[in-house]
Amino acid sequence: MRNIIIVQCMSTGKNYVQDITNRKCNPIVLELKAKNDSKEAMEYQKQIREGYESMGDFDLIYEQDTYEETLEMVKQYDPLLIIPGTEEGVILATKLSNDLNLPGNPIENLDAMTLKNEMQKRLAENNLRYIKGKTVSTIDEAIDFYEREGLNEVVIKPVYSAASVGVRICLNKDEMIKAVEEVLKQRGCYGNEFDEVLIQERIDGMEYVVNTVSCDGVHRITTIWKYHKAKTEEGGVIYDYDEIIADLGLGESQLVEYAFDVADAIGIKYGPVHGEYMVDENGPVLIEVNCRPMGGSFDSEFLDRISAQHETDSSLDSYLNPEKFHKKLNEGYKLFSYGVIKSLIVPKDLIAESSPIKYISSKLKSFYKISLHDYGDYQPFLKTQDLESSAGDIYLVHEDPNQVKKDVDYIRTLEKQAFQLVLSEGLNKNKLIRNDNxxxxxxxxxxxxxxxxxxxxxxxxxxxxxxxxxxxxxxxxxxxxxxxxxxxxxxxxxxxxxxxxxxxxxxxxxxxxxxxxxxxxxxxxxxxxxxxxxxxxxxxxxxxxxxxxxxxxxxxxxxxx
Structure with a gap:
């Protein structure tokens, strides 16, 4: 039985384990070392390990103290493939695949695959539309770029991060300065420090995700999603809900063509790309690419109900079954159900006595599952400022798009008008009882x-x-x-x-x-x-x-x- 190694396996990437097993191969998870001993790094490592409980059977190995030691360890398993299971796994998986002459993406493209500023440079070099920006490490550098370019609204983000952590929309210079100060003091979801940030002109439009898999440089669409986001009072970007795109609307075919051009410019040869794009009156432009399966902890069954395929299985086809890859490519983009992921937005810091939404959401006609970030009664929740601080997600899928949209509207109404039915603080307790009949x-x-x-x-x-x-x-x-x-x-x-x-x-x-x-x-x-x-x-x-x-x-x- 051949071994396939998954570097840092979590979120949707966990589906690789069962998909590899179903192909009569042996899944091996390579766990990365924590970035440091910070609270954020320890919490992230805890999340990684807690996720193993739901992944089925696999072998577990650990990153060694040096790259050379890790390479020698991996050689012993004679792997058929080495693939990233999450964003943090992209760098090591790419290096190992290149050094062992396994199918993967060229090492010279690694910076463009992982660093937000380098992605935009690669687009400019290939005469594709890109977002003007500059990497800065001080307030003075940020002010100099802001004033020199005559910018107004900008976006501040870490050069290397995930889940919208550290992303800020700034409407003026003062907001920009405050955001740079805050983000430079933050840590990422991996526990990494932000020594520099990327300041970019803001592109205001509709945000999309185009998920692709590639086989020897040929790209195929798996799913297209539209993000609906909101801005907090503090300037943070939060997810409201993501919806699948079933039928292409105006300008969306151009988006797909541009996504293919981006994959070519970045130099993608194999595997999945989760690309985030903005579409405005000038057409599509790349926000960032992530060369791994889409986040969001999608169950394979949830995705199969939508498109009769799921990304990790399609990714393995791109490496191991080119014939099936090209068959799916020729079949075109077909969906069978409509899907939405509704993120739960917490309006303030609170301690939840209970979570009525767990029972209420299960009665929705399009309900698939709820993933709530609670661990028992009297759970603290912080005000939602980014993806990481949402209360959780509700996954909805139904053959009738109108039913899904109706259920989304219902949840949004609870958030805005009856939040105690989402996360209850027990505010209605200890009232004086009236017995007037x-x-x-x-x-x-x-x-x-x-x-x-x-x-x-x-x-x-x-x-x-x-x-x-x-x-x-x-x-x-x-x-x-x-x-x-x-x-x-x-x-x-x-x-x-x-x-x-x-x-x-x-x-x-x-x-x-x-x-x-x-x-x-x-x-x-x-x-x-x-x-x-x-x-x-x-x-x-x-x-x-x-x-x-x-x-x-x-x-x-x-x-x-």
């Missing part, structure tokens, strides 16, 4: 007595001649009802909000088609985000919020129509 009696006077009615209540009300049930006995109630009235507070006041969300969605399951639910003020005051939270919960079940009745105020009314 006047609203309930008025409501019952307006409901036809011969309809089936279920009252979910903390305490049974003797004078009411309707079916009543306590929340913890709900499972004993069979069938569905024309009207469900929710009048609870004691049973939820000290419960975590993920429990509360699950309870309400179970209640809504008992509404008959054409039926109604009524959530009294006596109840929604104790829900996360109050009335807005109640309305958000009914929306997850596609219930329609009804126009309030003049004589029935302070009641959320929703129908199953």
């Amino acid at each position: 006047d609203d309930l009696r008025l409501l019952l006077e307006n409901i036809k007595s011969y309809e089936s009615i279920l009252l979910v209540t903390d305490e049974e009300i003797d004078e009411l001649d309707i079916l009543q049930v306590a929340p913890d006995k709900l499972d004993e109630i069979k069938g569905q009802f024309d009207y469900i009235i929710i009048n609870i507070n004691k049973s939820i006041i000290n419960k975590k909000d993920d429990y509360v969300a699950e309870l309400f969605l179970n209640i809504f399951n008992k509404i008959r088609t054409g039926g109604y639910t009524f959530i009294l003020k006596n109840t929604y005051d104790y829900l996360p985000n109050g009335r807005l939270g109640a309305e958000a919960l009914v929306k997850i079940f596609d219930l329609k919020i009804q126009i309030p009745k003049h004589n029935l105020k302070k009641i959320v009314i929703a129908s199953n129509v």
Whole structure:
């Protein structure tokens, strides 16, 4: 059995392990040494190792103290291929492949493959559109370039980094100076220090990802994504959601042609390229390339549902199965489902008592999975400033694009109007309980007595001649009802909000088609985000919020129509 070595395996690159096994080869992961003993480097190494648990069976080896020692160690395994499993693995994988005469990308192209300033230089040398910029290590150098070039809006970014860490959009000179100062004091996600930063003119347009695989210098598209990002008050760039491009729109075929030209200019011969591009009125321009599988921790199954292929398997074809590579190339770009990755944006620093979004998102029709950066109750979350500080991602896929877009809109509404249903701080706890049933009696006077009615209540009300049930006995109630009235507070006041969300969605399951639910003020005051939270919960079940009745105020009314 031949060995294939994956250098630093994480994120989407983890799919290589099973793909290699499926080809009757032996996967070997080569783990890199930590950059240093900084907190960031140790945390990154911890993430790497935690990811091994979900990767299946593989052999693990470690980078040695010197490159020469690592090379001699790798020779002993007589590898068929050496490939990078993440951005940090590109340099070593390329060096080893060249020294062992294995298929890969030429060593002379390594700087253009990994350094953001060198990528742009290579484009300029090949008469392709590029972004004007300069590498600086001091504030004075940054100011000199800014003023000399007559710049206004600029982007500050590390020369070597990933996941948008250290990237800042600056609208004026003062913001630029502040950003340079901040980034030069930061460390990257690998724990590396930023000794210099790249200052570039800002290109304002739509941002895309074009993922390709290459076989002996021939390039093939695997997927095209459009990024939707936002800028924080501090100037940080954050991801909102990424959507797959199924049918090319205006200007997007030109983008693909330009991506092929970029791959040629960089000198790509084999394997995957994750290219990020901006498209404005002047056409496409490269932001950066990453010569490894796309990040985002995509499951192979998720990608297979979208395009009947996934990037790591297609990458192995480019090295090992040229015939299949060219067959896929001739088939063209075909998708079978629509996919979106929604990043969860945290509006402020907080400590989450619970995570209702884990249960709520699972009820979305296009739900595939949620990857939340929480490790238990009372988890601290920082305000989202970049990809690394998002709360996590929700993966959505469905044959109907409209369903996916509807689910994205729902999540974005929760973020903006009912965030306690995403990450709950327990703000609605310890309120004074009110036991006023006047609203309930008025409501019952307006409901036809011969309809089936279920009252979910903390305490049974003797004078009411309707079916009543306590929340913890709900499972004993069979069938569905024309009207469900929710009048609870004691049973939820000290419960975590993920429990509360699950309870309400179970209640809504008992509404008959054409039926109604009524959530009294006596109840929604104790829900996360109050009335807005109640309305958000009914929306997850596609219930329609009804126009309030003049004589029935302070009641959320929703129908199953």
